[in-house]
Amino acid sequence: MNTFTIIFIIALIISYSVQFWLSKRQAAYVKSHRNAVPEAFKNSVSLEAHQKAADYTIAKGKLGDIDSIIGVIVLLLLTVGGGINAAFELWASFDLSPRIAGIGAIATLFLVMHLIDLPTSIYQTFVIEEKFGFNKSTPKQFIKDQFLQLALSAAIGLPLLALILWIMDSIGSLWWLWTWVVLISFSLLMSWLYPTVIAPLFNKFTPMQEGALKDRIQGLLARCGFNSQGIFIMDGSKRSGHGNAYFTGLGNNKRIVFFDTLVNSLEDEELEAVLAHELGHFKCKHVIKMLIATSLMSLISLAILGWLINEQWFYTGLGVQQPSNAAALLLFTLVSPVFTFFMQPVMAYFQRKFEFEADDFASKNAQASKMISGLVKLYEENASTLTPDPLYSAFHYSHPPAAIRIAHLESKMQSA
Template sequence: MNDFTVVFLIALAASTGIEYWLSRRQADHVSRHRTAVPEAFRASVSLEAHQKAAAYTLDKLRLANVDRVLGVAVLLLFTLGGGIGWLQGLWAGLGLSSRLAGIALILSVLLLMQLIELPMSLYQTFVIEERHGFNRNTPAQFTKDLFMQTLLSLAIGAPLLALVLWVMDSSGSYWWLLAWAILIGFSIVMSWAYPTLIAPLFNKFTPLPDATLRQRIEALLKRCGFHSQGIFVMDGSRRSGHGNAYFTGIGDSKRIVFFDTLVDSLQHDELEAVLAHELGHFKRRHVVKMLVANSTLMLIGFALLGWLSQQAWFYQGLGVHEPSPAAALLLFMLVMPVFTVFLKPLMAFFQRRYEFEADDFAAAHTQARHLVNALVKLYRENASTLTPDPLYAAFHYSHPPAAIRIDHLNARPG
């Protein structure tokens, strides 16, 4: 056991302990407040709905704790347990070239991890979501989705992985800079391709049929100076009762998407306010800012990987005795979340600030009370807890807690 093994185990124990402690705080806080609806929501959320949200939150927390323990066990099995080293020897023993063996190593580990996680996904969908009235999926649809996702991941990911490994092998000590540029380019291409080529493989997108609503939305887009290639309704109800809305795509593939469940549950002025909030993210350049931040973190990560891949202690400290580009990339992908978990509160802070700015934009271009009404309906119908633990929320929530967000909007005119 070298020094890096000790550092890794300490970081793993610390990150896992902090996550469990935060989860315990969240469960205790939600349980203590489940008997009474917060005063600000008593006129719009029933005690029954509030208690349903508490039960749903607690069920998800329990599953997350089990999944966390499983994740730690799998990580230790593949690293210090020798799993990666064994698989690396297995593929090399088949006479494959070093690059093909590297591709096979990474894909086989990722596929095995997906297989190990499958029971958790099944339980989430067909037990927890079913218990709380959200699941509309079927075993046949679930299987079809899983097959399609795996096939697409292999079809898209394998060539990309082959290119990155080739760069690692052939581009000298600054290979990480070229690899970073390739992945940034890939992300941009996928942002363009996803809405028009990939998403329709899983869901049906139809132009918004409500002419009155479409006219209101087009007028809002014009006021905000936003152009899209269409307003679509997605058949999200095929799989879930949860509602959502989002922008997707870049350039000519830019489009606005409403879940059909959202269209069915909100009034026109509420849908307009929700859309205005999403427009706020675009107009305040949040997407660009997050892209720059993520690209910068990715560049730092690749630079770190470029250095670590040259250090024998990195491989040996994680149970791998035959250094290779594939092993370096795989180990980095597996262990970095252990160390970067401490960045979560910082990232969540900026995301919540962006949500406030988007809310302000929506209030300026529609009416704050319409967005408040929409949010309350979404909290209620998605069984989102109204009483999260403040520390848990600060660490995990990308959106401000319900009460804080509503207070912020109610303080504005309109």
């Protein structure tokens, strides 16, 4: 142990203590409001649906607490407990090149962490989601998804890791800048390829049929000056009863995707309003702003790693005896979230601000009343609590709480 070990453990205790405290606040707040539908929703949400959302939120929170406890234990075992050091020593004993041994050690550790996370994922899917009527996945589908995710992670992640380690070994002191360029380029490439190459491996995307809904959506796109490569319905119902809609892709490879569950539950005017909200994110340049923000944060993070990689205390403080580029990369990836936890509310604040702006755009280009009714249906059908704890939501919610968001839309209706 050295001074950095103590700093790391203190930061870990503080960040997770706050996280557990916020989780307990959320559970207590939701439970205390379980028996009464908020005034703003009394005419649109039944008490039964409100209580279901409360119970679902509390159940997910309890599992999240267990998952966090496991995460803390695993992180301590891997770092100060010597797990990472043992993995690198094991691969070094195989008489491989340092780079190949580093790739093998990192891949092994991520596989172990994936397997450790598997029980909670299974419980979430086949116990909690099943209990509340959302799970549509079968054990066969779940296993298929797991193998496909691992195969994709290996096929895409391992070559990228090899390239990054080569840059770290070969470029010199500015390796972190070139790594940043590679990561940003890779991220943009994946965003462009995702709609047509990756997403279809998991779901079926069917072009929206001709009819009144498609005509309405195409009219909205024309009014907003938005071009896409098509409007698709995704078979989300084969895994879950939750509904959603999203844009995906970049440049000339953008797609509009509706979950089939969403299409089946909302009216055409409500779907138009939901889509107008998503269009608002593009028209307000939120995607570009978030890309710039994340790019700057990744650049700063890599610059910090560029300094830490030459500091012996960084390795020994986290249980690694033999410094290497691969070990530094892994340590930084696993440990940095402990020190950046308190940046979450800042990011969440700007994300909620963007949601308000997108709602403003939707209220101008579709019917705000239909946006409200569509949101209420989504809150009810997805069992999203209408009464989150204010402090918890400030830390964790990327969208404004239901009551605040709908009050904002109603104010836009009154001022129109």
